[in-house]
Amino acid sequence: MKKKVYVGLSGGVDSSVTAALLKEQGYDVTGVYMKNWSQDIPGFECPWLEDYQDAKRVAAILDIPFKMYDFEKEYRSLVVDYMLDGYKNGITPNPDIMCNQEIKFKLFFEAAMNDGADLIATGHYARIKDGKLLNAVDTNKDQTYFLYRASRESLKKTLMPIGEYHKKDVRELAKKFNLPTATKKDSQGICFVGKVGIKEFLTHELGKQKPGNIVDENGKVLGEHEGAIYYTIGQRHGLNIGGGLPYYVVGKDMKKNEVYVTTNISSDKLWKDEFELSKLYFLEDLNDEDLKNLEVRTRYRADLVDCELVKENEDDGKVILKESIKALTAGQSAVFYLNNQCVGGGIVI
């Protein structure tokens, strides 16, 4: 009996090639489009229908069954509202990590299993060996950072075949398989926001923000910002102060609606030797020796830095870095690696 695999088809090239490769490898493949978001933002049309049609077209060309799972309600409450709440509280959450945790590797996984699948597959650049989450061969595209909160159970039953390829080879494969998505542009930014910038999205959802002061290290007011929620620690652009050295955001006070900046690139407010994590989550059971020899990534595609994790309890811990890291942002994830394996992570406080 062929194993039944449900592939998440997004309408993009990566998931299309995933389905084609698995079919070629002899799996019984079903394509599933997850409808997570369909709302237009004024001035920007949501591309969901186009993506849906591309996904269905790929399924037709590969001659595999096609389904749609509608997770729009769940996505709204578990991913979008989570993100908006974070921004309102002055932190910068990562909705892609939340989407993987709550939607793709939970709801999609469960629905596929209920519908009779043996395995699921996604078009992520990562590899899974014996349930271990490993770096993609194309290190430049590696997406393990976004996957560290997936459930262990789901990863044991997940295939990510394009983790074995470089992006350019994936496009070549798409051409070889005659997939119409071969030349389709990669989606950029946060998946549901599409072409809309995060600023436009926040304004649309939360309304126009009150302007407030931009304040330097000495408490001097330098100018006015359009709303503290739009600013992220380490951000260099968009302060509209002008002249002289560039300014960097080093902090903000949501209650006072103030944004704090510095021109001092080596300010200890920007560079950290250690930081606190909450909501720790592990894909592997780590021993004390492992915890002392981790590597950490604090942003998608950032370099790995050697570190030690000192657990305070099940949920919280302190990361002690071998070399300092710039611009840690509350709400973002710090993800741990041990010998090219993604082993877990937590949320920066």
Next chain:
Amino acid sequence: MNTTRLSSMKTIYLDYAAATPLDKSVLEHMLPFLTEDFYNPNANYLKANQVKSKVNQARKDIAIILGSRSNEIIFTTGGTEGNNIAIKGVMENFPESNMLYAATEHDAVISPAKNYSHKEIKVSEKGILDLDDLKNKIDENTVLVSVMYVNNEIGVINKLKDVAEIINKVREDRAKNNNPLPLYLHSDASQAPNLLSLIVDRLGVDLMTLNGGKIYGPKQSGALYIRTGTKLKPIIEGGGQEDGIRSGTLNPANIIGFAESLKLANDLRKSEEKRLHNLTSNLIDKLLNNSKISLNGPTKNRAMNNINICIDGVDNETLIYKLDQKGIMVASGSACSASDQEPSHVLRAIGLSDEKSRESIRISIGRNTTKEDLEYFYETLMELI
């Protein structure tokens, strides 16, 4: 995996009801007005006057085909605009009144009609207009009835003359009863000119929408016939062009292109009618030999270029993508039928379940379609279902 698609592979276009290629001779007539003869036809110098006289000649040419006066024709940007000007134009003039339209009308009729008091006229399971229902639904406040000439999805040819007869009867009664409210008949004839006569007096219409994009003319071109005495409130206001009904600088290239395409359609109509009829009836016979396939819409009084079939157990979107992969372009019942969107209201109106609607495809043929094309289509379809 059998997904070979050669770049040299021929393509077979079977969606002429959605769009037609611009005829090359039509294009040649249009080109000078895009470049050297670009003048605003309403300007006062000689060159502009010359352009204006070409526009007026186009109007006369169209009037001859419609058997109307040339001042009864205004130029529009096509089907949607013509329908909007007609429906809103009448209804805004008689805001206390109501209108009726056939359940199988295009959205370009239904959407504007929904701004006003309205009722739908039922159709039979073959898509034929229920004239008794029409009679029953016309009341003393009805000012407009809109019935399309040829249905774009299932090819029903409506007998406008029969509709006009009912309307005339109502008019006579109103005259007797001193009810001064007029009653107009509008018809969206976008799909008709390639196949049928457009003589407005024979059809009995007061307003008729024409569309260049379906008759080998330029897209976004067309005209609205407005019978003398039919009062419309303009919905596009400005410089007062087109008798004040449709303001905006005239587009001579599109106007002349539209007129040329209408003339050509009228000239070719009789021979095409027969040729297309032979092609479709032959294909329909073959298709209906397959027990999974049934025909949506009528067998008689059907546009000779239209086939709409339901294929048992076959998802139409998937089939369309598979045919596309083989170079064949066909349509689903309606352009949008993605899972959570409404299935075709036309197929619903003839009593098809939503499930059956999603198993239906439309094949519409045209001037470049050959017997061989349809044989290839038939064989490919049989392989795929």
